[in-house]
Amino acid sequence: MARRAVEQELSRERIMDAARHLFITKGYRGISMRSIGQHLGYSHGSLYYHFKEKAELFYAIVVQDFNHLARMCEQVTKRPPMDGLTRLEQLMLDFIKFGLENPYQYEIMFMLRDEEILSYCKVEQAKCFDMFEKIVRGFLAEEKYPLEQNSSLPLSMFLGIHGFISFYIQDRLTFEDIRPAAIAHVKMLSQSSYRMTS
Template identity: 50%
Template sequence: MARKAVEQELSRNRILCEARQLFIEHGYHALTMRSIAKAMGYSHGALYYHFSEKAELFYALVTEDFRQLLNQQREMLRRTRLGDMAQLEKLMLEFIKFGLENPNHYEIMFMIKDPELQRYSRTEQAQCLDLFATVVRSVVAKQDNSENKMYNLPWSLFMSMHGFISYNIHYSQSFKDVKKLAEQHVKYLCEGLQG
């Protein structure tokens, strides 16, 4: 009976949402399950009903965020034709949009500095990069002398987008604020592929 009341009061999604902000503001090591619960106005037992430890809570955040991003990207890819430059442009712009519309998610997914925490996102980061690399390589494969670009180019393009997102997150710019600039950035990158 008590567990049912706790579940109704404090949902898993609410914990994830509020914990994400706390991890960004205070860092992983500064928080405990008790401090997270206190910041939310609940007892730490309410959190333990959903998560057995802080690491499990953090990992749930990471996997949820990557699942959301990968689902959005896969859905967009299903609606477009593999190998088209327009598909790559759309994928890149969608990635930038995701990062700037979800800055707290993006910071946890791609900007965590702590080596211990980075391991929680390595598999998901690799899936995201592999999906992006597949699209880049399908475009590059249609060009002459494509062998030289197949492996380094996806990483370079990804890092360029990451830099754009990180810079704008740092200055609290939303996607709406920089949409035209983002579109131009993606166009320049894609024009460079054709040269």
Template identity: 45%
Template sequence: MARKAVEQELNRDIILNVAREQFASKGYAAVSMRSIANAMGYSHGSLYYHFKEKAELFYALVKQDFKVLLGRQKEIIAQHAGDGQTLLRVMMSEFLKFGLQNRNQYEIMFLLKDADLQRYSRTEQAQVFELFSAAVAELLRERGEEDIQRKLYTLPWSLFMSLHGFITYCIRFNQCYEEVEKLAREHVDFLCRSI
């Protein structure tokens, strides 16, 4: 009976939202199931109805956030198939927008330094990069570029890291997307011209 009452009041989404804020602001090591529960005004035991341990809770966050980003990337690919230049431009713009409009999520997805936790996001990070690389490959094929494989070894990585650096810099100085939207567009334009 007590468990049912707790589950009605406290659900996974509430826990995930509070945990995301805690992990992003304090770092994974400094956050415990008890501190998450305290931030919500619950006992830490109530969290264990939903998650067996902190690592499971963290991985649920990672999967949830990457699902949103990967879903958006796949939509962009479907909408702009056959137009590599537009596809790459939109994909880069949307990646910047996602990172800056979802700063806590981005930090958990790409910026946590804990080596044990990075393994939780490796697969999803690779999927994001693979879709980004596919957009670059489409553009190179459309242009009739030679030696695409060699260019695919370095070009997607360079573009991706440039976007990541932009997002990381803005997060570091607490800038939101609306504040840097014009600069973000110019950055994407610059990157597109450099290809």
């Protein structure tokens, strides 16, 4: 009965939200299950009802965040873009928006450099890029652009938007703060890609 009460009160989601913030602000090595529990006002034993160890908790966060990004990218393929944007530009813009609106998630997904945890991210990063590449190739095929002439184009575009996010994320600017710059950036990347494939 006591265990059920703790599980209802302290949800997986609440633990993951707190841990995500702590992993970014204090580093993976700098926190423990005990410190996460203290942050939440619970004993660290309460966390073990949901996660066996810190590594399992971290990986659950990584998978959840990449799944969120994947759903967002899939939605772009199913709806018309905003006025004045191509579907490819909309994909890149929404990716930038995700990064700036979810800075803690994005930093864990793409910017942490701790060797101990890099392996957790690498697999999910590879899946994310494969999905991004597939969508980019699909959009370019619809427009009859011969992508085989430049097979590195999806990676170049991915790195272009990642660099943009990495530059602005450190100032904790919102997407709305830099929307005009983001639109100009994705249009530049898009026009460059079309020149490279023509």
